[in-house]
Amino acid sequence: xxxxxxxxxxEALALENVTCRFGSVVALDCVSLxxxxxxxxxxxxxxxxxxxxxxKLFNGSISPSxxxxxxxxxxxxxxxxxxxxxxxxQIGMVYQQHQLVSNLSVIHNVNAGHLGRWPLWKALWSLxxxxxxxxxxxxxxxxxxxxxxxxxxxxLSGGQQQRVALARVMVQNPKVVLADEPVASVDxxxxxxxxxxxxxLTQRRRTLLVSLHTVRLAKAYCDRIVGLRRGHIVFDVPAAxxxxxxxxxxxxxxxxxx
Numbered sequence: 001x002x003x004x005x006x007x008x009x010x011e012a013l014a015l016e017n018v019t020c021r022f023g024s025v026v027a028l029d030c031v032s033l034x035x036x037x038x039x040x041x042x043x044x045x046x047x048x049x050x051x052x053x054x055x056k057l058f059n060g061s062i063s064p065s066x067x068x069x070x071x072x073x074x075x076x077x078x079x080x081x082x083x084x085x086x087x088x089x090q091i092g093m094v095y096q097q098h099q100l101v102s103n104l105s106v107i108h109n110v111n112a113g114h115l116g117r118w119p120l121w122k123a124l125w126s127l128x129x130x131x132x133x134x135x136x137x138x139x140x141x142x143x144x145x146x147x148x149x150x151x152x153x154x155x156l157s158g159g160q161q162q163r164v165a166l167a168r169v170m171v172q173n174p175k176v177v178l179a180d181e182p183v184a185s186v187d188x189x190x191x192x193x194x195x196x197x198x199x200x201l202t203q204r205r206r207t208l209l210v211s212l213h214t215v216r217l218a219k220a221y222c223d224r225i226v227g228l229r230r231g232h233i234v235f236d237v238p239a240a241x242x243x244x245x246x247x248x249x250x251x252x253x254x255x256x257x258x
Contacts, residue, residue: 015031042217089174178210
C-alpha cells in the first residue's frame with residue numbers, strides 16, 4: 001500500500017520497495033525502511049550487505065534502479081536538480097575515508113560544511129581569508145581539536161581527521177546525519193567518544209543513520225538496529241531486544257566457504 005502524504009511527512013528517511021543494481025550485482029533487493037525524525041538507527045551486517053549503498057541512496061550520490069527514496073518527506077529523485085540540492089544541504093555525511101582535502105588546513109576543511117549556504121564569492125574568499133573562524137574553533141573545541149585549527153590536515157592522525165570530518169558536519173547543522181563506518185579508523189576508547197559526539201549532534205530531533213561493524217556500539221548508542229545481508233533486511237528491531245541468535249543468522253557464522 002502506498003504511503004499517504006501525512007505518513008511520508010512524518011518520516012525523516014524512507015525507502016519504498018527500493019532495488020539498486022550495479023550491472024549484474026543487486027546491492028539492494030526490494031527494500032523498504034522508515035525512520036522517524038530524531039531516531040538513531042544502526043545498520044549492521046557483513047561486508048557487501050548493502051549498508052553503504054543504502055546510505056548513498058539517502059545522500060543522493062546514487063539513484064535507485066526502482067522504488068522510491070524519501071528524505072524529510074520529499075521524494076529525493078523526483079525533485080528538480082535545484083530543489084534536490086537544497087534538500088541535500090539538510091543531509092550531513094560522515095565518511096569512512098573522511099573525504100577531506102589533506103593539503104588544506106583544518107579550518108578550510110571544517111568550513112566546507114558551510115559551502116551549501118555560502119555564495120561562490122564567499123567560498124573563494126574564505127580560501128584566502130578563512131571566514132567564521134569562531135564557529136570552527138567552537139566545534140573543534142568540543143571535539144578536543146581546538147589547537148589544530150590552522151594545522152595542515154594531512155599531518156593529523158586518522159582519528160583526528162575523523163573528528164575534523166565530524167566538525168564539518170556540525171557546522172553544516174543538518175537535519176539528518178548519515179555516517180558510513182565512522183569509527184573504523186579509531187581505537188575502542190575513541191570509538192565510544194565518536195559515537196557520543198554523533199549522538200550529541202543528533203539532538204533536537206535530528207536523525208542519525210549509521211553503519212557499524214561493532215554491534216556493541218549499535219546497542220549502546222542507537223534506538224534501532226537494522227540487519228542487512230545480501231541486499232535484504234534480515235531484521236529491524238529495538239536495540240535493547242537484539243539477541244545472539246539474530247546476530248548468528250545475520251553473519252551466518254555457521255556457514256563455511258569453499
